[in-house]
Amino acid sequence: MRRVYLDHSATTPVDLEVATLMMTYYTEKYGNPSSVHSFGREAKQALEEARNQVAELIGATPQEVIFTSGGTEADNLAILGTAESMRKKGNHIITSAIEHHAVLETCEYLAKNGFELTVIPVDEEGLISVEDIRKAIRPETILMSVMHANNEVGSIQPIAEIGKLAKEHGITFHVDAVQSLGKLPIDVNEMNVDLLTVSGHKIYGPKGVGALYVRKGVRVSALVHGGGQEKKRRSGTENTPGIIGFGKACQLAGQRMAEDAMNETKLRDKLINGILQRIDYVKVNGPSGEKRLPNNVNVSIRFVEGESLLLSLDMLGIAASSGSACTSGSLDPSHVLLAMGLVHEIAHGSLRFSLGRQNTEEEIDYVLEQLPKIVERLRMMSPLYDQVIHAKQA
Numbered sequence: 001m002r003r004v005y006l007d008h009s010a011t012t013p014v015d016l017e018v019a020t021l022m023m024t025y026y027t028e029k030y031g032n033p034s035s036v037h038s039f040g041r042e043a044k045q046a047l048e049e050a051r052n053q054v055a056e057l058i059g060a061t062p063q064e065v066i067f068t069s070g071g072t073e074a075d076n077l078a079i080l081g082t083a084e085s086m087r088k089k090g091n092h093i094i095t096s097a098i099e100h101h102a103v104l105e106t107c108e109y110l111a112k113n114g115f116e117l118t119v120i121p122v123d124e125e126g127l128i129s130v131e132d133i134r135k136a137i138r139p140e141t142i143l144m145s146v147m148h149a150n151n152e153v154g155s156i157q158p159i160a161e162i163g164k165l166a167k168e169h170g171i172t173f174h175v176d177a178v179q180s181l182g183k184l185p186i187d188v189n190e191m192n193v194d195l196l197t198v199s200g201h202k203i204y205g206p207k208g209v210g211a212l213y214v215r216k217g218v219r220v221s222a223l224v225h226g227g228g229q230e231k232k233r234r235s236g237t238e239n240t241p242g243i244i245g246f247g248k249a250c251q252l253a254g255q256r257m258a259e260d261a262m263n264e265t266k267l268r269d270k271l272i273n274g275i276l277q278r279i280d281y282v283k284v285n286g287p288s289g290e291k292r293l294p295n296n297v298n299v300s301i302r303f304v305e306g307e308s309l310l311l312s313l314d315m316l317g318i319a320a321s322s323g324s325a326c327t328s329g330s331l332d333p334s335h336v337l338l339a340m341g342l343v344h345e346i347a348h349g350s351l352r353f354s355l356g357r358q359n360t361e362e363e364i365d366y367v368l369e370q371l372p373k374i375v376e377r378l379r380m381m382s383p384l385y386d387q388v389i390h391a392k393q394a
Contacts, residue, residue: 050247154296163192205249
């Protein structure tokens with residue numbers, strides 16, 4: 001059976017060059033970076049090279065990069081660490097309605113423990129208004145957390161403008177860039193970002209490793225205590241092979257970003273246009289053009305359920321999702337689509353296709369050949385669709 005992987009926003013395959021390098025540090029150069037002997041120094045040197053590679057991709061200095069176990073831990077460290085260190089200055093936090101659950105649930109936890117939270121709405125394209133953020137700022141605001149690009153609908157936020165606003169008011173600004181890393185240019189200085197979350201497995205690196213950029217001078221209290229690794233901000237023996245793989249993946253992403261974006265945009269537009277031409281009652285969710293991630297396609301197909309679409313596609317070897325990978329097992333509709341104003345029954349019929357480096361036009365043709373047949377079959381079982389057809393014939 002043919003297999004087509006279109007769920008790269010959930011995770012990516014590890015690049016062969018990355019995997020080969022990592023294996024060396026599992027089996028040959030396996031020292032603990034904290035050890036003073038040659039094995040440890042060898043591992044430490046490679047770890048610091050990886051720190052350089054991550055820093056270079058985001059326009060930071062190596063000393064500002066803290067390695068974590070992934071994006072979720074980095075988000076928690078940024079938000080909880082800032083709240084703890086800034087508690088005496090204020091207790092107000094601003095975020096958006098379409099953040100990843102790693103941000104939203106962490107902010108909601110703080111809201112239950114003495115902090116005040118303002119959640120900024122988005123428009124029908126999933127975009128945030130800078131003016132809405134400006135109006136939400138208070139004297140006691142200590143943190144703003146806004147994602148660079150949404151993981152479900154691909155909307156790219158005006159981060160530089162928000163960062164400028166945060167800087168003017170002396171507010172710490174955190175950005176979750178897990179989905180945009182390697183797809184969009186990032187410069188933490190030009191964007192006025194104080195804290196930035198990134199992750200390895202979205203850019204053809206390993207799972208279980210990420211990083212938090214912490215601008216020099218920004219105070220973040222540690223959540224994990226122990227041996228004092230990572231400048232005492234994240235204790236614990238470093239995942240050396242994972243970090244080295246992450247660093248290599250960042251280096252490769254920087255080299256291939258322009259080419260990947262061009263190819264993925266071409267396939268993205270082919271898929272969106274093909275779906276709209278072949279299937280009725282379809283809504284494209286999210287913005288168009290340059291305001292959308294180059295690899296993101298999100299559509300709501302009326303009179304069918306997303307879960308049924310996913311299972312039917314999977315039976316034909318096509319992997320997609322109905323939203324965030326972290327919540328795709330849930331029967332609840334996407335909080336992102338609801339925040340954009342979609343009603344429950346339309347949000348339930350959503351599909352996300354996320355393209356990657358290896359995808360081809362032939363694979364998109366295969367999806368466009370199979371998806372209309374699946375939709376037609378599922379709609380034949382829908383009483384709501386039957387009512388629409390009869391109404392049109394009347």
